[in-house]
Amino acid sequence: MAEKIVYMFDEVDPSKFSSTEDLKIHFGGKGAGLANMTLLGLPIPYGFTIPCKYSLSYAETNKWPDHLKDQINESIAKLEKKSGYIFGDIEKPLLLSIRSGAPISMPGMMDTVLNLGMSKAIAEKMAEKNARFAWDSWRRFIMSFSDIVKETGREPYDEIMDEFKESRGKKLDIELNADEMKDLGELYLKKFHELLDKDFPEDPWEQLYASINAVFNSWNSERAVAYRKMNKIPNYGTAVNVMRMVFGNLNDKSGTGVLFTRSPMDGEHKVMGEYLINAQGEDVVAGVRTPISMEELKEEQPDIVKQIFELANLLENHYKDMQDCEITVEDGKLFFLQTRTGKRTAGAAVKIAIDMLDDKIIDEETAVLRVAPEKIEELLHKRISPNEKKLPIVRGFNASPGAVTGRAIFDCGRAIEEKRANQRIILVRKETKPEDFPGMIASIGILTSRGGKTCHAAVVARGIGLPAIVGAGELEIDEEKRTASVGGEVKFKEGDLISIDGITGNVYIGEVEVVDPEITGEFSRYLVMCDKYRKLGVRTNADTPQMALDALKNGAEGIGLCRTERMFNAKDRLPKVVDMIVAENLDKREKALDKLLPLQRQDFIDIFKVMDGKPVTVRLLDPPLHEFLPDYKSMVVEFTELRVKGDKGKRFKELEFMLKKYEELKEENAMLGHRGVRLGNTHPEIYKMQVKALIEALIESQKAGVDVHLEIMLPLVSHVNEFIRLKELLKPMAEEMLENADLVPKNPIQWGTMIEIPRAALTAGEIAKEAEFFSFGTNDLTQMTFGFSRDDVEAKFLTKYIDEIYPPIMKDNPFEHIDIEGVGKLIEITVVDGRKARPGIHVGICGEVGGDPHSIQFLHDVGLDYVSCSPFRVPVARVAAAHAAILDKKNV
Structure with missing residues (x-):
């Protein structure tokens, strides 16, 4: 018996599938919806579905499976019987729509052909009853078939339409009469022949088979691939849905x-x-x-x-x-x-989840899962300040929230170029089309003059979290001249700075004042609900009191990484750091360090005060010393200019000395060089100063009533002896200071390390006998596991590995999530071996994996104690951690 390939809508039994998701994976979202609507008795045009997997086999073989053509023909016969219309018949023609339907909604990404089955003869017969409708449907079919099936794009036909309306003094297509629609059809046929050097096919079966192939192919179109990559959608394939046309x-x-x-x-x-x-x-x-x-x-x-x-x-x-x-x-x-x-939008997702929970439509776990972690960032977007004095030049529909300022760009190709040049641009179009998607994701905002809140630009922008305004009808956009006018006056041109507010729909010239978002109301309630379920703690990476305050507002439970080198970079202390670096003996270096000590101490006091009662992990100095010196190239240029002029005064001697120092300190590969504990072991006076500042800050803070939970991190350990030597130098010093101050810390100071070298991961059991906590540094651990220099590979070949080479060498950028097969295995080894050696050891991870569900799920499964991310992403991490816990409970 032949394999069943084609299913009429009423032949699909949703109850035979374990979930709606499984039904969608087989029949696509549209096919699953049509099957369910059929079951519920809704009025739908009858039709049939070809399941998703056949588009994948077609992509591999460029052939249909056996019996597909026969079953399509049989299904058309069933449609004819059900409808009373005959496919290809002139008197009672059965016209069809051919629609794609992926398992996961990809608005505007896939293809549809409408009015299929028409011929000029059929149009003429239909025109006897309703001429305008007949000729309108005919010209639409020519354009649709040419665009989708023959891949000409619709722009040539849009140009004909625009010129035609202008020549007759009409603005909208609805104003065109029957004769004009018929004339357009003739122009479209002529354009079809001009573009493809062949006549338009009028055999309905040829039209049908070619259109099904076009839908199969649409799964691998450039825009669909880009959308799947951005949204991490698996390669499910797309279903084909063939339905009787109903005519709006x-x-x-x-x-x-x-x-x-x-x-x-x-x-x-x-x-x-x-x-x-x-x-x-x-x-x-x-x-x-x-x-x-x-x-x-x-x-x-x-x-x-x-x-x-x-x-x-x-x-x-x-x-x-x-x-x-x-x-x-x-x-x-x-x-x-x-x-x-x-x-x-994320705001709508939160409100709908809370409302449905309150109405007892869904349970609490379902409510948590209804908001995708990555969508939470939308709620952290800025908005236009109520104190902004600028008046908007125009207002459109507020399609997707967020306030952004960028350069106006009228062309998608140019948008992509500007993105590569690290420019912030706002894409300005009359309306967007599916093929514009790569240009849209290269932008920070979208502005269109046409469309409503359900148009392509609006739906796609909401889906990817881009601020967007659509249907700004008073804005006259000239894409050819690259200008935007209001009332005939040019308001801005390509490259000009504009601002859009996706909350109000207002468009401004230039930059505007914005205000930060707040976590209040339903959003606050939703995050608290997430906290009930998550098992991963969420800390923040914060180097200043203000960053710590921002993180606390967002729900951080402590500081997982305080980078002391960021404190060194402040303008008031960098000269003192340079003095310390260039010191020619230990005595001079210690004197320079003495000047830095009170500054570091006050930093720590301020941070302890903000994080009262919460853990603070302070990483001692990590980068190599030459990074704090003035820019080498700039010094060389200035030195050369002085030498050419013969000026060998004070500045010449300063530069000569600094260049000599730089040459002494610089390294061929500083990432693998004299930094972290290597620097601490060879120059222990630096770490001693930092620990002294920390202990003095702890003493002063605890005496002032602050509850200090201090964790001191020694970075870049590769051998346990590096850690042992430094701990034996620093810990007794700290204990002596506390004893002299007659103070017992309310919370014992913990000494730990950052695991960022593969050797440290593989010898975690040895290191754990000495360290009381581990924290993974995702950036360095990824670089060293892959042998990638992040600063180089992302710009040179990593994008080729992911986007250009086929099949791709890598699916994703390993710096954006945990690489499970490499970095992930090292993390797992570290956790297992570390806890065997020291059962009480706590383990965290620092990096921007905090909002990535893929990474969070892995970290939850491995059993990490916390993730630490930037203050901005703390709410995202809270939601992602809750999702991980609930999905783990559900065995998903």
């Missing part, structure tokens, strides 16, 4: 719309959406016309809106989550074409 462009009792069962912007519990009268679905997402709201539609068609709301709520109750639905009304009859879990 039939007449003024017809239309198309997109709706959400709750607001995707703020989570408000009301059905909201947008609707275009006399249009097809692509018009809404493309933003070619500004749609009306559901409230406005309700005034004109209350019965339809009532039905829409009832069925939308039915879907939300079934899925127990906010739904994003696509609808079409054909001559007063409602059809649902799609339902999927709706993309939403």
Whole structure:
């Protein structure tokens, strides 16, 4: 018996799948939604689905599996019987839509062909009953087929449309009459032949098979690959859904719309959406016309809106989550074409999760999992200050939150170039199209003059967390001249600095004053709820009292890494550091260190005060000494200029001395050189000064009533003897100071190290006999495990490994998450061996893995005690840690 490949919508039994996710992985999100809507009795256009896995096999072999063609033909026959229309028939033609549908929603990334099955003869026959509708559908099909199947893009046809409307003094396509639509069809046919050197195919079966192949291929389009990479979506493939066409462009009792069962912007519990009268679905997402709201539609068609709301709520109750639905009304009859879990802002995600929890629709664990950790960063975006005096030049729809300032760029290719040059740019377009995605992710914000809150730009921006404003209709964007005008006056041109506020929808010229976000209300409640479930502690990397304060506001439970070298870099102390470095004997170096001691001591006092009652891990000096000296190239240039002038005065001698010192200290590979404990062992006076400052700060702080939990970290240990020697030098000194001050620390001082060298990981059992804590330094450990110099490889070949070489050598940048096979194994060895040698040892990790779910899950599974990240990312880490604990409990 032949393998079943093609499934009619009513042949899919969702109950046979373990979860909705499993159903989606097999039939794609759209196919799963259509199967469920069929089961629930919603009005949908009948059709069939080809499961996702066949797009993957097609990508490998460029061939269809046996029996696929036969089963497609059989399914078309079933469609004909069900609908009463005949595929390819002139009198009663069955017209189809061919839609992709990936398991995980990828808005705007995949391809759709509408009105398939038309020919010029069919259009002429249809025109006898409704001429404008017939010719509009025909010209749409030509453009759709050319764009999606023949990969010409739609721009050549958009240009024809724009020129055609301008020549007739019309602004919108809806204003064109039947004869004009027919003329457009002829122009489109001519353009098709011009682009492809062949006539438009009018055989419906040829159209169908080619369109199915196009949907298969869309899974590996540049924009789809970029979207999957950004969102870490597995290579599931895409399903193909073939459905009977229903026509929103039939007449003024017809239309198309997109709706959400709750607001995707703020989570408000009301059905909201947008609707275009006399249009097809692509018009809404493309933003070619500004749609009306559901409230406005309700005034004109209350019965339809009532039905829409009832069925939308039915879907939300079934899925127990906010739904994003696509609808079409054909001559007063409602059809649902799609339902999927709706993309939403982080603020909306939090509110919806809390509201559904309060309404007992979902439980607490589900509520926690409803907000993706990486989305939390959206809630930490800045917004325009209420004190800002500048007036906006225009206002659009607030599509995705956040306030940003950047250079206006009107072209996606240029946006990508500017990103590579480390420029912050805002992409300005009339509307965005799916192929614009690489340019969108190269930007820090999006601004369009067309579209509503459900257009392509809005949905994609919300999905990737980009501030966005769409539908700024008063803004006249000339993409060719690269200018933006209001009322005929050019307000800004390419390269000008502009600001957008995705919360209010306001657009400004130049830079504006912004304010920091606050953790209050439902967001605060959500984070507290996450804290109930997580087992990983969350600390922060903080080198100043202000950083520590910021981290506390975000929920940090201590400082996991205080980098003392950052304190050395302050303007008031760098000259003193230089004096210490260039000192020609121990006596002079100690005198220079004596000047630094009170400054370091006060830093520690201030930090202890802020972190009262919470652990503070202080890393003693880590980088090589030459990094604190003035820039070598600048000194050489100045020295050479003085020598050429014959000026051998005081400045010449200073530079001569400093250059000599730099030459003595510099190393061929400083990352593997004289730094960390190596520096501490050869110049123990430096570490002695730092420990003295720490103990004096502890004494003063504890006497002032501050609860100090001090952990002293010796960095870059590779051999246990490095640690032993320094601890034997420093710990007795600290104990003597405490004894002389007649003070017993309320909390014992802990001595530990940062594991950032593979040898330290492999000999963790030996080091743990001496150290009371470990902390992993992800940056150096990754560099040394891979043999990569991060500063070099990211700029030179790592992106080629990931993005350009096929198949890719590496899937992801190992500096952005834990590399499980390499770095991860070293971490696991360290934890296991360390705890065998010292059961009470605590282990943390420092780096920006704090918000990466992939890394957090691994660290949770290995059993680390805490992660430490920047103050900004502390809330992200809290959420990611809660997700890890809940998923571990559920065995996911």
